[in-house]
Amino acid sequence: MVVTRFAPSPTGYLHIGGLRTALFSYLWAKKSGGEFVLRIEDTDKARNSQEATDAILKAFEWLGLEHDGEITYQSQRDEIYAKYIKQLLDEGKAYRCYMSKEELTTLRETQMANKERTKYNGKYRDFDGTPPEGVEPVIRIKAPLTGEILVKDGVKGDVSFQAQDILDDFVIARADGAPTYNFVVAIDDHLMGINEVIRGDDHLSNTPKQIVVYDALGWDLPKFYHVPMIHNSNGKKLSKRDGATDVMDYKEMGYTPAALLNFLVRLGWSHGDQEIFSMDEMIELFNPKDINKSASIYNTEKLDWLNAHYIKNTPNDELAELLSAYGLTLTSHDKKEILLDTLKERAKTLKEMSEMVKEILDTPSEYDAKAIKKAFKGEPIPILNAFGAKLTASEAHLPSEYHSLMEEVVAEMEIGFGKIGMPLRVALLGKMGGPGIDVVMAVIGREETMLRIANAISAIS
């Protein structure tokens, strides 16, 4: 059974990149009937906040990604970490280092001046003398000094590191006793039973350090998958400066969870030529071995297309429900079905769709200048009057009935369809473009239609 995790540090909102690794982890766990757990890495009290944790949870809720079990908070696990620190100390696999910060800085500067790699020099690794006064020690782990550390990565393949190139006795507990990241990650992943770690490839170079911890504790390694970064259009790591990176921004902009998830699953992963994936299909078809090796550039053109696709294929009831988040109450409108059927073909976002609804339902207060020029040239008033008369005498209700009335006028006055369509359109909507006018009339009803025609006639006069 696969157990995966998502382990954000609560320093802000959930961003697009984080969501994608979370999605991958979620899918992979669900595929095997396993678990997807959440761990909040809130050890840095200065930078973390409850609001950030709440924001992340809220985003998951919006998208329908549920985690399994209780949320683990690292801030509540000090005792656990302390226990393992003590164990390593007792076993001689870790030691107290009394090097002051000043001394460490001097060491680094010397190394840099000599163009050497900056690393701890192991001064206290085998120290058994009297510790210096006035220095609170940090605890360092005894890392291998030579040899190869091999990361068997499910995405990148075998990645080999030389211990002498990258390792030194890194700090696992600070002077104040607080454990450090690479240490607690290994502890938590092991204790939480996580056997498949899917995370950003910015962590690839951390992995050897974590392996050192696993080895020191005699634990089996999880399977690692390091997924490539998402870059901005400049080829750099996606950051807040790049505009919409907060997942919840996408809700506000009118994207559906299905579209966003579908978009993200295809970023760095593919299944042949398939573009559209339902959640069930994602779970069935996703496999981290098919994740790309190379970084991808974040570009939302395809998201727009997917969003339009999902809007088009969403049942009206569900659509009305989604639209309610954009201040639209449609449930009581008697032509709701007709309205949504026509609008879902043309809206790219839910927000756009809600605006389109308002444009139809609200009586136009002014007419677009260009539209007037184009539509009201010639003699529109007699035509509009003729149509108005037809309307008065009829009981038109459905789009097809309104359409018939228009055709009658066209036939009787021997004019082209555009002669009535264009002025009517501007009268009804105040501009060119938009849904079929027969549909608009059906939606707003006969009374409102006649009102708008009268308004237009008086405006032209």
Added chain:
RNA sequence: GGCCCCGUCGUCUAGCGGUUAGGAUCCAUGGUUUUCAUCCAUGUUACAGGAGUUCAAUUCUCCUCGGGGUCACCA
């Protein structure tokens, strides 16, 4: 700078020694539509470069170039 990763249309990608290098998106054009959008059709555009290996390299190897990541008592 050291170490590590990556390099197919603008973008997302398929490809896993022999293909007219495929799909999607975007863009353009045409058709449908009274308008706009949808929809349909068509079209433009890619293997970073150089050496090898091979009868044959986008595919394997090496080098160069380019891009990215990471080097804390941050996560």
